[in-house]
Amino acid sequence: MLPEQSGCHGGTMNRVQQRINTAFDKLKATGVRITPQRQAILEYLIRSMKHPTADEIYKALSDRFPNMSVATVYNNLRVFKDIGIVSELTFGDASSRYDANIEHPHYHVICKSCGKIVDFEYPSLAELEQVASRHTGFTIDHHRLEMYGTCQDCERKKAAE
Numbered sequence: 001m002l003p004e005q006s007g008c009h010g011g012t013m014n015r016v017q018q019r020i021n022t023a024f025d026k027l028k029a030t031g032v033r034i035t036p037q038r039q040a041i042l043e044y045l046i047r048s049m050k051h052p053t054a055d056e057i058y059k060a061l062s063d064r065f066p067n068m069s070v071a072t073v074y075n076n077l078r079v080f081k082d083i084g085i086v087s088e089l090t091f092g093d094a095s096s097r098y099d100a101n102i103e104h105p106h107y108h109v110i111c112k113s114c115g116k117i118v119d120f121e122y123p124s125l126a127e128l129e130q131v132a133s134r135h136t137g138f139t140i141d142h143h144r145l146e147m148y149g150t151c152q153d154c155e156r157k158k159a160a161e
C-alpha cells in the first residue's frame, strides 16, 4: 500500500497536471528535445512527489524502457536541474534525491525510520536570513531547512509491535 501523502500537495489531478504542463512549457522554451524517456522521467518526478533517487526513478521506469540506463536518468536529471525545473537534495549520503516541486517555497520533513520526505509549505524565512546576515556579515543567498522525526506509518507500525 502506498503511504498517504499528507498535507499540502492538495492531491488534485489538476494541480499535478498544471505542474506537468508548466515543466514541459519550460522544457520546450529552452529548446531541449523531448524524448519519450525524458518525458517519462519528468512525469514520474512530478507525479510521485516522493523525492526519489535516480536509482528509484530508473527502477520505476525500467519496465517501460528496458533499454534505458541509470546514466540516462542522471543525464536527464542534470538537464532538468540546469533548466531549473527540478532541484537536487543532498543529505550527505551517496544518493541525491530529486524534487520537482519548485513553484512554491517549501521545506522538508524527513522520517528517520523509513527515509520518507514530505513537503510542507511555509511562507518565508527571509527574516531569519536577515538575522544571519546581521550577525555574521555574510550576504545570504539561500538557506535549507529540514525537520526530522517519525512519519505516521512508522509510528503506527511501532505502536503495533
Ligand SMILES: [Zn+2]
Pocket: 111, 112, 113, 114, 115, 116, 150, 151, 152, 153, 154
Ligand atoms: Zn517513516
Ligand SMILES: [Zn+2]
Pocket: 051, 099, 101, 106, 107, 108, 118, 119
Ligand atoms: Zn520537496
